Structure formats: structure tokens, C-alpha cells
Amino acid sequence: MSWVADYEYTWAERISMRALRTCGHIPKHVAFVMDGNRRFARSQQIDKIEGHSRGFSKLADCLRWCLDLGINEVTTFAFSIENFKRSSEEVEGLFNLARDKFAKLLKETDRLNQHGIRIRVIGNIGLLPLDLQELVATAMLSTEVNDKLFLNVAFSYTSRDEITQALETVLQQGNSFISGSNISERLLEECMYTRHSPAPDLIFRTSGETRLSDFMMWQLSGSVLYFSNVLWPQITFWNFLASILAYQRDRYRLEKFRRAEQIQSAQLARTSDFHSERVQQFLQSMDEDRRKLLVRLASSKMC
Amino acid sequence: MIEVICLLLGKLLLLLVGAYELLRRLHQKFHALVCGSYDFCRGKNARERHENRLLADCKASLTKMPQHLVLIIAPDDYYVDAGRLNAIFGYALAIGIKHISVFDRREEKHGYVDLAPLCQPRDDSNGSSRSFVWPAKLAHHKNGHTNGHKKNGYANGVNGTHLPQQLQVYRIRPADCHALIADVCRDLYEIRETPLVKGLLQKRESLTEQITLRLAKRLGYDAPDPDLGIIFARQTCTYGLMPWHVRFTEFHTHPSDRYFNVESFTKVLYRYSRCEQRWGK
Numbered sequence: 001m002s003w004v005a006d007y008e009y010t011w012a013e014r015i016s017m018r019a020l021r022t023c024g025h026i027p028k029h030v031a032f033v034m035d036g037n038r039r040f041a042r043s044q045q046i047d048k049i050e051g052h053s054r055g056f057s058k059l060a061d062c063l064r065w066c067l068d069l070g071i072n073e074v075t076t077f078a079f080s081i082e083n084f085k086r087s088s089e090e091v092e093g094l095f096n097l098a099r100d101k102f103a104k105l106l107k108e109t110d111r112l113n114q115h116g117i118r119i120r121v122i123g124n125i126g127l128l129p130l131d132l133q134e135l136v137a138t139a140m141l142s143t144e145v146n147d148k149l150f151l152n153v154a155f156s157y158t159s160r161d162e163i164t165q166a167l168e169t170v171l172q173q174g175n176s177f178i179s180g181s182n183i184s185e186r187l188l189e190e191c192m193y194t195r196h197s198p199a200p201d202l203i204f205r206t207s208g209e210t211r212l213s214d215f216m217m218w219q220l221s222g223s224v225l226y227f228s229n230v231l232w233p234q235i236t237f238w239n240f241l242a243s244i245l246a247y248q249r250d251r252y253r254l255e256k257f258r259r260a261e262q263i264q265s266a267q268l269a270r271t272s273d274f275h276s277e278r279v280q281q282f283l284q285s286m287d288e289d290r291r292k293l294l295v296r297l298a299s300s301k302m303c
Numbered sequence: 304m305i306e307v308i309c310l311l312l313g314k315l316l317l318l319l320v321g322a323y324e325l326l327r328r329l330h331q332k333f334h335a336l337v338c339g340s341y342d343f344c345r346g347k348n349a350r351e352r353h354e355n356r357l358l359a360d361c362k363a364s365l366t367k368m369p370q371h372l373v374l375i376i377a378p379d380d381y382y383v384d385a386g387r388l389n390a391i392f393g394y395a396l397a398i399g400i401k402h403i404s405v406f407d408r409r410e411e412k413h414g415y416v417d418l419a420p421l422c423q424p425r426d427d428s429n430g431s432s433r434s435f436v437w438p439a440k441l442a443h444h445k446n447g448h449t450n451g452h453k454k455n456g457y458a459n460g461v462n463g464t465h466l467p468q469q470l471q472v473y474r475i476r477p478a479d480c481h482a483l484i485a486d487v488c489r490d491l492y493e494i495r496e497t498p499l500v501k502g503l504l505q506k507r508e509s510l511t512e513q514i515t516l517r518l519a520k521r522l523g524y525d526a527p528d529p530d531l532g533i534i535f536a537r538q539t540c541t542y543g544l545m546p547w548h549v550r551f552t553e554f555h556t557h558p559s560d561r562y563f564n565v566e567s568f569t570k571v572l573y574r575y576s577r578c579e580q581r582w583g584k
Contacts, residue, residue: 015309022306023313085584090455102380124507159550164511167488171495172504183489185481209578218481221543225554249320250538256377257408258544 002104003151004067004115005060006121013237017069020241024248027201029073030066031223033215034059036207036231043231049093053072054233056101063238067115067149072199075152077215079163081124095132098155101134109142112189116148122193123157125297137297152197159217166191169286177282182271190283194219202247204240222258224250328560335562342564344388354565361569365576369531371402373475373552375544376416376459377536378408380559381441385416387563392421392437394568396470403437406475422472425524433479434524436469473524480543487517518547531575531578533557 009017020026034055041051059076066074079094105112105119112119121136128136136155168176169191170183178187189195199219203212208229226243230236269275342350362368372395376383388405396404409415422435491513494500503510519525532554534540539556541549555571558561 015305015312018305018309019313019316081584082582159546160511161507163484163547164507164514167484167491167514168504168507168510170488171491171500174492175495180489180492183485183492185485188323188481188485188488202510209553210555211551211553211578211580212549217546217550218539221481221546223540225539225541227539228457245316245320248317249324250540253379253536254540255539257540261543 002108003060003112004063004117005057007061007064007237009068011021013241015280016241017065019204020248021070024245025251026070027244027247027251029075029198029200029202030071030243031077031200031203031216031220032059032062033077033203033205033213034232035205035209035213037233039207040231045154048090049097051233052094052097056097058233058235061237062235062240063149064154065237067117072148073142073150073152073153073200075122075194075197075200075216077154077213079123079155079157080159080213080215081127081156082214084127095129099132099135101298102132102139104209105139106135106142112143115265116146117145118143118150120150120152120161121155121195122152123155124161125156125164127156133297137294141294141298148229149153150197151276152194154215158214160214163188163195163218164195173286173289177278177285182272182274182276182279184268184274186268186272186274187279189218189265191286192218193282195287199223201251202226203245204228204243206230206235206239222254222261224254319545331558331560331562332414335560338564354394355397357565357569358394361572362398365572367576368399369529369572369575370400370527371404371529372400373404373406373529373532373533373544373549375532375534375536375542376407376409377538377540377542377559378406378410378413379537380409380535381414382559382563383407383416383535384414385421388416388418389421391563391568392470392472394565396437398572400470402471402473402529404473404475404526404529406542406544408477418472423546425471433474433476433522435472435474437472438469471524471526473522473526475545477543479522480545483518483521483545484514484547486521487514490517514547528552531555531571533571535559535563551580551582 037051037055038048040054041048044051053151063074079098083094084091119139121140125133125136140200166188170178170187174183194216197219200216200223201223203216203220204226205212206228208227210227212225216223224247226246228239228243230239274278345353374383374388374391394404405416405418407415418435419432421439422437423439424432425434425436427434491500493505503513527554528548528550529545532541532544532549532552534554534556536556537559539554541554553575555574557567557571561567
């Protein structure tokens with residue numbers, strides 16, 4: 001299967017993975033910033049798009065490792081809105097790669113369903129070419145009933161755009177449901193693209209950069225950030241395991257902070273009447289609108 | 304059988320990691336003790352001369368300089384106190400950084416540092432207690448002293464270049480992070496029927512710009528987004544720091560047990576200088 005690799009573990013890898021799984025806490029949600037594809041391509045003297053393609057193969061390996069380790073949600077930063085600034089040749093190359101991968105995904109939907117993998121594309125998909133929007137929407141709809149592994153692909157995404165979109169939703173659709181006093185960070189959190197996902201426990205960025213590049217800025221308040229010097233296409237199982245070990249080491253120190261944040265969020269939900277029927281109706285109507293949009297985008301494909 | 308072996312291996316691995324962490328902490332504490340004692344023994348003047356020399360070398364070799372540095376202090380950090388902050392402000396001013404923000408997540412009884420006694424409220428702060436200038440009072444330029452710091456022969460700044468006389472210091476509270484965006488949303492929601500908001504909803508970029516403007520207005524100061532962040536903690540985490548503003552900030556973690564001095568500061572600046580910011584391109 002192209003989206004989840006048939007990775008062959010060595011005995012040492014298999015034992016190490018089981019050892020980590022048995023003795024430590026496994027993160028529920030891991031987010032990857034897959035950086036370094038172009039630098040890898042330069043170092044190997046291959047085409048940029050080939051570098052991106054190798055990066056995708058590594059993502060398939062990574063998904064296999066996550067699935068086998070028991071991580072049930074993975075988010076990857078595939079394409080930033082800022083990446084539209086790249087040369088049209090490279091952007092088109094990336095879109096072609098995405099077209100190819102989503103088309104393959106649709107062909108292997110049965111296997112995805114068998115593994116219980118749900119694909120969600122988060123981002124401003126309205127900025128993508130129409131045929132790609134169609135493919136993305138179809139992929140999301142055809143795996144929407146799965147619930148074993150959630151793969152969120154951040155495509156045409158930036159956090160600023162996501163936060164702006166959340167405010168836009170409240171301003172446009174909140175009219176008949178909510179009042180000013182219902183608006184809090186708790187409500188905005190539910191208007192993000194990641195509404196149905198827990199906050200990431202671990203953010204893993206490759207290629208030695210130590211910035212977040214506008215990725216999940218709203219959601220990562222209590223996440224362990226792990227930066228590695230390895231380029232994404234060169235990431236190995238041991239790099240991945242090192243990040244899990246780092247998470248297991250650091251999570252205890254963040255536990256108190258995260259608990260305090262949860263308590264504060266619950267208090268905020270109470271004071272802003274978040275659980276009221278009106279607010280819940282607003283969120284439900286937002287979900288319905290988002291789904292309708294997907295159905296509309298996918299309609300020609302589904303027929 | 305395999306399960307038992309894995310369990311034992313896992314326990315052994317955790318034990319090794321724990322032992323390594325303990326040894327590392329002990330080493331860092333010992334290192335901090337040695338460095339602290341050395342700084343104490345060599346005297347203030349010698350230390351300042353050394354600091355100025357290092358800062359001058361650093362400034363001369365940096366290819367880019369952060370405009371806005373943010374210090375993130377973890378809730379369980381016990382190392383950063385008023386003296387340490389004063390020293391960092393001094394290094395930043397000497398090297399030419401214009402803005403510093405302090406995001407101290409500790410509670411008052413657990414080491415939280417109030418900036419008011421260290422700095423002077425800005426004239427335009429309108430009593431908001433968020434923006435300050437440092438040092439509080441400008442010292443007279445006499446005998447090679449500038450801003451209360453000896454410059455060791457450098458007339459103005461560490462490299463003979465013109466540097467700001469005072470550093471702009473901002474206090475970031477948890478309420479200035481996610482909650483501030485919710486406040487802006489509430490403000491816009493109250494005027495949702497006006498042509499302004501209706502116009503903003505036509506184009507997302509306009510709404511983004513409006514959010515940026517309103518956040519700046521609510522913060523009460525006009526500073527560029529932080530380009531460099533130093534996290535004082537034993538793990539790397541942003542602790543919810545301003546999600547709108549730190550999207551391209553380079554983060555560097557300084558473990559709580561390690562001594563922070565001018566060498567540590569310049570090391571962070573060198574690393575920052577080496578980073579290539581591609582802005583999506």
C-alpha cells in the first residue's frame with residue numbers, strides 16, 4: 001500500500017519498539033514537519049520533485065511505524081500556503097505528486113478501510129486546483145467512517161489562515177446561534193480544522209530548523225517539540241524511536257502544565273456557556289456545512 | 304518469553320535514560336557552580352571586560368541580528384531570577400537587540416519575576432504594565448560607562464556602532480496569547496453588521512490584516528514579531544506563547560540547570576545567525 005509502507009523490521013527494531021511500547025507512554029497524536037526534501041535532493045544531485053517523492057515514501061514508512069507503535073493520530077505538514085511563493089514549476093510538480101498519491105489512495109481505499117485509516121486534509125483547499133480539490137474531497141469522504149488511525153495532511157495550510165478561518169466562521173455563521181459572551185478560545189478551538197483531533201503530544205521537525213513555520217500554532221501549547229538534524233527523506237526508524245523516547249522523558253514535566261490548561265479550559269467552557277444547546281447547534285451546523293462542501297467538491301468524482 | 308525480554312529491555316532503557324539524565328543534571332550543576340564561582344572571583348570589572356569583548360566579537364561575525372528576542376520561562380524553572388534577567392537585558396542592549404519580551408509562566412511564589420522593579424514603564428504605556436524600557440534610568444556617559452555598563456573602550460556599544468540607549472521590554476501574560484485572539488473575535492462579532500466587517504469577510508487576507516492590527520492595539524505596543532526565542536526549561540515547549548506572533552520564531556532551549564552567561568547568549572545568537580529563513584520559498 002503506497003500510503004502505509006510494508007516496512008520490514010529488523011529484529012532489533014522490533015524488540016526496541018515493543019520495549020518502548022511496554023514500558024513507556026505512547027503519544028496519541030504526533031505531528032511531523034517534513035522538512036529537508038529539497039536539501040536532500042541537492043545533496044543527492046537529483047531533481048527537487050524526486051526529493052519530494054522520496055519524502056513521501058518516508059512518510060509511508062513513518063505511518064507504518066506509528067500504526068505499529070500504537071499512535072492513533074498523525075498530522076503531517078505537506079504544503080504550506082507560503083509554498084505558493086515557490087517557482088510555478090515546483091508548485092505544479094508538488095501538485096502532480098499530490099494528484100498521483102491521492103489517486104493511488106482512492107484505488108486502495110479497501111485496504112485503508114481494512115486498516116481503519118481515515119484521511120483528513122486540513123487547510124484552505126479552496127486555493128488548490130479544482131481537480132485536486134475533487135480528489136482531496138473524495139479521499140476524505142471515502143475514508144470518513146474509519147477510526148483506527150487518523151492521518152491529517154496539512155495541505156495549503158498555515159496556522160494564521162486556520163485561525164482567521166475560525167474567526168470567519170464565527171462571524172459568518174454564528175449569527176443565529178451565539179452571542180458575544182459565548183466567544184472564547186474554547187469556541188475558537190472547536191472552529192479550527194483540527195476540531196475532531198486532540199492536541200498533538202509531540203511535534204517532530206526534521207532538517208535542523210528550530211522554528212515551527214506556522215504549523216499548528218494554536219494547538220501546540222503543551223506539546224513536546226523535538227527537532228532533529230536529519231533530513232526528512234533520510235529519517236530512520238531509530239530517529240523516530242529517539243523522538244518517542246524524548247517524549248516519554250519530557251511528558252512527565254509537562255503533565256502538571258497540561259492538566260492546569262485542561263482545568264482552565266473546562267472553566268472557560270462553563271463561564272462561556274460552551275455546552276449550551278445553541279453553541280452545540282452552531283458547531284453542528286458548521287460540521288454539516290464543511291461536509292456539504294466536501295460532497296459538492298467530490299460530487300463529479302462520486303458520480 | 305519475548306514479552307518478558309521486551310519488558311526487561313524497556314525497564315533497562317528507562318533506567319539508562321534516567322541515569323544519563325541524572326548525570327547530565329549533576330554535570331550541569333557542577334558546571335554552573337564552577338562558572339558562577341569563577342565569575343565571582345575574577346571581579347565585576349574583569350567579567351564585564353570579558354563580556355564586552357565576546358559581545359563585540361559576536362556582533363562583528365553575525366550575519367543577521369534578531370530584532371525581537373522572547374524569553375520563555377517554564378512553570379518549573381527555578382534558575383531565571385531578576386539578576387539573570389538583568390544580565391540578559393544587558394547583553395541584548397550591548398549587542399543591538401531592540402525588543403525583548405518576557406513570558407514567565409511561573410507563579411509568584413515559584414519564582415515569577417516582576418519586571419516593574421527592574422525596568423521603567425514606558426511613557427506611552429498608559430499604565431498597562433506591559434511595556435517598559437531598560438535600564439530604568441539612563442546613566443551619565445562618563446569614564447567609558449554607557450547605560451550603566453562598562454564598554455571597555457568602546458564609545459557606544461560593543462563595536463563602536465550606534466546602539467539604542469534603552470531596550471524595549473514587554474511582559475507577556477498568558478491572557479495575551481490565545482485569549483487575546485478570542486477578544487479580537489468578540490470585538491469584531493459585536494460589529495458584525497457594519498460595512499467594515501462585511502467587507503473583511505469578502506477577503507480572508509483583509510481579515511488577517513485586521514486581526515494583526517487589533518492584536519497590536521490590544522497589546523498596546525508596536526514591535527515586530529519575535530524572531531528568536533530562548534526557552535528556559537528542561538524540555539522544549541512554547542507553553543502557549545502567542546500563537547499569532549511566533550510562527551517564524553527560532554526557538555532554542557536552555558536547560559534549567561545549565562549556567563547562562565554571555566557565552567551561552569552568544570552561542571544562541573551564532574546559531575540564529577546560521578539559520579536560513581526561507582519564508583516558504
